Amino acid sequence: xxxxxxxxxxxxxxxxxxxxxxxxxxxxxxxxxxxxxxxxxxxxxxxxxxxxxxxxxxxxxxxxxxxxxxxxxxxxxxxxxxxxxxxxxxxxxxxxxxxxxxxxxxxxxxxxxxxxxxxxxxxxxxxxxxxxxxxxxxxxxxxxxxxxxxxxxxxxxxxxxxxxxxxxxxxxxxxxxxxxxxxxxxxxxxxxxxxxxxxxxxxxxxxxxxxxxxxxxxxxxxxxxxxxxxxx
Amino acid sequence: xxxxxxxxxxxxxxxxxxxxxxxxxxxxxxxxxxxxxxxxxxxxxxxxxxxxxxxxxxxxxxxxxxxxxxxxxxxxxxxxxxxxxxxxxxxxxxxxxxxxxxxxxxxxxxxxxxxxxxxxxxxxxxxxxxxxxxxxxxxxxxxxxxxxxxxxxxxxxxxxxxxxxxxxxxxxxxxxxxxxxxxxxxxxxxxxxxxxxxxxxxxxxxxxxxxxxxxxxxxxxxxxxxxxxxxx
DNA sequence: ACAGATAATATGTGCATACATAATCATATT
DNA sequence: AATATGATTATGTATGCACATATTATCTGT
Numbered sequence: 001x002x003x004x005x006x007x008x009x010x011x012x013x014x015x016x017x018x019x020x021x022x023x024x025x026x027x028x029x030x031x032x033x034x035x036x037x038x039x040x041x042x043x044x045x046x047x048x049x050x051x052x053x054x055x056x057x058x059x060x061x062x063x064x065x066x067x068x069x070x071x072x073x074x075x076x077x078x079x080x081x082x083x084x085x086x087x088x089x090x091x092x093x094x095x096x097x098x099x100x101x102x103x104x105x106x107x108x109x110x111x112x113x114x115x116x117x118x119x120x121x122x123x124x125x126x127x128x129x130x131x132x133x134x135x136x137x138x139x140x141x142x143x144x145x146x147x148x149x150x151x152x153x154x155x156x157x158x159x160x161x162x163x164x165x166x167x168x169x170x171x172x173x174x175x176x177x178x179x180x181x182x183x184x185x186x187x188x189x190x191x192x193x194x195x196x197x198x199x200x201x202x203x204x205x206x207x208x209x210x211x212x213x214x215x216x217x218x219x220x221x222x223x224x225x226x227x228x229x230x231x232x
Numbered sequence: 233x234x235x236x237x238x239x240x241x242x243x244x245x246x247x248x249x250x251x252x253x254x255x256x257x258x259x260x261x262x263x264x265x266x267x268x269x270x271x272x273x274x275x276x277x278x279x280x281x282x283x284x285x286x287x288x289x290x291x292x293x294x295x296x297x298x299x300x301x302x303x304x305x306x307x308x309x310x311x312x313x314x315x316x317x318x319x320x321x322x323x324x325x326x327x328x329x330x331x332x333x334x335x336x337x338x339x340x341x342x343x344x345x346x347x348x349x350x351x352x353x354x355x356x357x358x359x360x361x362x363x364x365x366x367x368x369x370x371x372x373x374x375x376x377x378x379x380x381x382x383x384x385x386x387x388x389x390x391x392x393x394x395x396x397x398x399x400x401x402x403x404x405x406x407x408x409x410x411x412x413x414x415x416x417x418x419x420x421x422x423x424x425x426x427x428x429x430x431x432x433x434x435x436x437x438x439x440x441x442x443x444x445x446x447x448x449x450x451x452x453x454x455x456x457x458x459x460x461x462x463x464x
Numbered sequence: 465a466c467a468g469a470t471a472a473t474a475t476g477t478g479c480a481t482a483c484a485t486a487a488t489c490a491t492a493t494t
Numbered sequence: 495a496a497t498a499t500g501a502t503t504a505t506g507t508a509t510g511c512a513c514a515t516a517t518t519a520t521c522t523g524t
Contacts, residue, residue, distance in 0.1 A: 007477075032504060043479045048505075058313075064505045065487035078312040078410060178310060180460040182414030182434040200432035202414040228412040240507075264474060275509045280475075296475045297517040 006042040012050035014040070019059060019070055030060070030068040080230050082178075084164050085131050085139065085220075094133035098141075100159035101128040101192075105147070112144045115207055116214040125153050127163050130192055136223070137193045143218040150215065167208075167216065174215055176208040180228070185221070193223045202226045238274040244282035246272070251291060251302055262292070262300040312462050314410075316396055317363050317371065317452075326365035330373075332391035333424075334360040337379070344376045347439055348446040357385050359395045362424055368455070369425045375450040382447065399440075399448060406447055408440040412460070417453070425455045434458045 015036075018024050030036075033051065037044040051068060054060045058077050062068045089096035108116075108124040118124075125145040131138045143163050145153050156166055181203050190197040204220040247268075250256050262268075265283065269276040283300060286292045290309055294300045321328035340348075340356040350356075357377040363370045375395050377385045388398055413435050422429040436452040 034504080044505095045480085046478060048507090049477090052506090062505065063487065064485065065489095065503050067504060078314055080310040080312060082310055176464045178462050178464060180412055180434070181458065182432040182456075184416075184430075184432040198416075198430065200414040200416040202412070224414075226413065230410050232408045232410060238508075266474080276475095277510085278508060280477095281507090284476090294475065295517070296515065297473055297519095299474060 006040060006046065008046045008049040011036070011040055011042065011047055012053060015050060015054060016059075019054075024070050026070045026072045028070055030070070032067060078230055078232055080228070084168070085141070085162070086165075089131065089133040089138055092133065094138075095135075096131065096133060096138075097135075098129050098131045098162055100157075101130055103127050103158050105154065108144050112217050116144075116146065116209075116217055118146070118214065123147065125150075127158050129158065129162065131162075138223055139226070140189060140192055140221040141218060142221070143216055145216045146214050149210070149213045163216075163218075171210065171215060174208045174210050176206055178207075179205045181205070183221075189221055193221065195224045199224050202228065238272060238278065240278045240281040243268070243272055243274065243279055244285065247282060247286060248291075251286075256302050258302045258304050260302055262302070264299060310462055310464055312460070316400070317373070317394070318397075321363065321365040321370055324365065326370075327367075328363065328365060328370075329367075330361050330363045330394055332359070332361045332389075334358060335390050337386065340376050344449050348376075348378065348441075348449055350378070350446065355379065357382075359390050361390065361394065363394075370455055371458075372421060372424055372453040373450060374453070375448055377448050378446050381442070381445045395448075395450075403442065403447060406440045406442050408438055410439075411437045413437070415453075421453055425453065427456045431456050434460065 024030060031039070033044045033047045036047045040047065051060060051062065055062045055068075059071055060068050061071050083091070085098075086096045103125070105123055105125050107121045108118070108126070110120050112124070113120050113122050125147055127141075127143045127145065129141050131141060141163070145163070147154060150171070152170070153166075158166065182200055183203050184198045185193065185195050185201050187197045189195075189201075190199060193201070195201065201224055202222045204222075205218070206220070207217050208215045256262060263271070265276045265279045268279045272279065283292060283294065287294045287300075291303055292300050293303050315323070317330075318328045335357070337355055337357050339353045340350070340358070342352050344356070345352050345354055357379055359373075359375045359377065361373050363373060373395070377395070379386060382403070384402070385398075390398065393401075414432055415435050416430045417425065417427050417433050419429045421427075421433075422431060425433070427433065433456055434454045436454075437450070438452070439449050440447045
């Protein structure tokens, strides 16, 4: 009974079929929930649930009173699961370890303070560490922690706990901006990652904050050849 | 009345608060839906919806009879909206156009055929085109189309319709693998993108197939400086 | 003590109903 | 013609109820 038309999964499957097989072309108006419920012999609630999820997935556009239409530009929505680094390495079947390069309170560069909306020259906790997969450099983590939000951070030894894991354990709910890009390595980064200077590397910049204030800004510079994979 | 405790959003907000403020620590067992419904003075259905979405988001683990627990390893889940290129350019407030560089049926290189699970040397339709934002090169699209799946494709003029838009209009449901990486430009690509040879660029490789067969393999090489942004 | 049957229970889902809300349409007013 | 007003309607959500399903706990016989 898992795919019956009177289950919401069944209804959803049938709606999907009609969308994919162009029975309902992009932009066209669908029957109302009530009509579909009649056709499928189920409750409107069931149709609603099926359609709601398709709308959340971006396949349908719904408006009260105006009805439901097949989305014109189905921007495919990709879900990336961002694991913590240790997991990412171990998932590849490699042994993980990390080395703390630097842990020091110092004035942050303006590139960091401006992004975090703090005044220039604010002293922050700067943590740099290198993560390894099977003893090869995997990525360089360069992090700035906002001491105004994380007073305890100064007493932690990030050689024992990674800053990432410490944050997950100790900081309540956060939101964040993430951006992915490609850069050429500078000499320092290249030597740490066993890369050649100027080689292209994949970079993730992440800015995290809670309800009231910025928490941390981090740049993850992956060793050459790294690929971030996902499936639609 | 949007955040009342007897609306599912209100319930969800309250549950989130308790999770974030560690009233319910990771791994701990939550009260049952019925109990929470009693506490909040709402129907179990309402609590169910609130909790269901938190479970989908990975914050809760739910099992029948066993109850609901706060997830131990909240792998943050990022949603990337991948728009079609034209939209992406226009969203930045730039004028978009594109130029077809090449459209030719030819044997595909093994790097393509192997990924698509086709025999080496299969003839495919090769389409290369350059997308512009305000007359500056934005990205290079290098696409291979499986003619066995897309017989009509050979008759299309991809100078008029982009291959991307043509595929969306003409190919039913597809799934795909996407991978993001950083590479150094070769001489040819660099000149097309007005980049310097060897400069780091952001690359998206995408492989698409339907139920039975591979459809297309495409590499999008962005001009230097491109960033892919999202929010958690 | 152990395996297997049986009961208990928390979540998962469907339904009928009711009312809320936002967009649209039709009508009346200036 | 432009604008305000109210009716209409499709979706959004809450509720009480019923039953399905997966899992755990308990009981039973050997």
